[in-house]
Amino acid sequence: MNTTLKVWINDTPFDLPATATLADAVAQFALKPPFAAAVNLQFVPNSQYHQTPLHEADRIDLIAPVTGG
Amino acid sequence: MLYGQAFSSRLLLGTSRYPSPGVLQAAVRLAQPAMLTASLRRQNLQGGDAAPNHFWAMLAELNVPVLPNTAGCHSVAEVITTAHMAREVFATDWLKLELIGDDYTLQPDTLNLVDAASRLIKDGFKVLPYCTEDLVLCQRLVDVGCQAIMPWAAPIGTGKGPINPYALRTLRERLDVPLLVDAGLGLPSHACQVMEWGFDGVLLNTAVALAQDPVRMAGAFAHATQAGRAAFLSGVMPEHHSAQPSTPVLGTPFWHQT
Secondary structure (H helix, E strand, C coil), X not given: CCCEEEEEXXXXXXXXXXXXXXXXXXXXXXXXXXXXXXXXXXXXXXXHHHHCECCCCCEEEEEEXXXXX | CECCECCCCCEEECCCCCCCHHHHHHHHHHHCCCEEEEEEEECCCCCCCCCCCHHHHHHHHHCCCEEEECCCCCCHHHHHHHHHHHHHHHCCCEEXXXXXXXXXXXXXXXXXXXXXXXXXXXXXXXXXXXXXXXXXXXXXXXXXXXXXXXXXXXXXXXXXXXXXHHHHHHHHHHCCCCEEEECCCCCHHHHHHHHHCCCCEEEECHHHHCCCXXXXXXXXXXXXXXXXXXXXXXXXXXXXXXXXXXXXXXXXXXXXXX
């Protein structure tokens, strides 16, 4: 059984423990709020990070506010 | 009045492409827009980036309602996800719906826009769809619950002004919901023109941000928007083919019947 899983966070590969949740993925970075997350193009509310298990090859997007027109 | 909410201005301003954050801030303070558009992009994760988000801090300081956009989305699924992320980040139900169908012209994907709008409305968003000036498209957007529509004047960032006045004026005649012209305005006179036609507001970015003096230009657009609205409410004089003397003809000196 694999002890790690490979996921993509903002298009960059990362190895995480096989039991990692989205909260674990986010915790790797000292992100300043506000930010939001999606896994495989599905929005995950902030309150659900700990209840969102990750799987091999998941694609995670972490986004922040920027200027826009 | 948009979705039952009153605003003190009919000008909405974008926040991109200004020479500096300070210039953006000064432009906003002078123009006093009803809303500021903003967007979402991936966080820079290199080196565990912990830098504070200066743009976020500026938005808070300016205290102008934020209109998040879904810029860059090319599918309904991307739009829906981005919208929900925006709602969490910006803590607002307002959304400028952008669904791009062509990268060269940034023309909206008119075939899927209505579906996207319909889903977002059901999810409780106050959707302001960026769309073309096509009457039937705009009518369908209203049909699915959009309480305001934002047709383009011209492709984003071109500054060409209204390239299809007939279609825009037809829209104004046929639809009762608030209409805001979004994208393609380059001059204050363009904003004034569409407001004279009865449009309810304008949304612009590049025309201000890329002016040599963006702050002064922001003020010019604010005045032009107000002037156009006042003109519309005043009732425009009918156009005549032939000259009509404005000075009274009766009693003209030296005049003799021939």
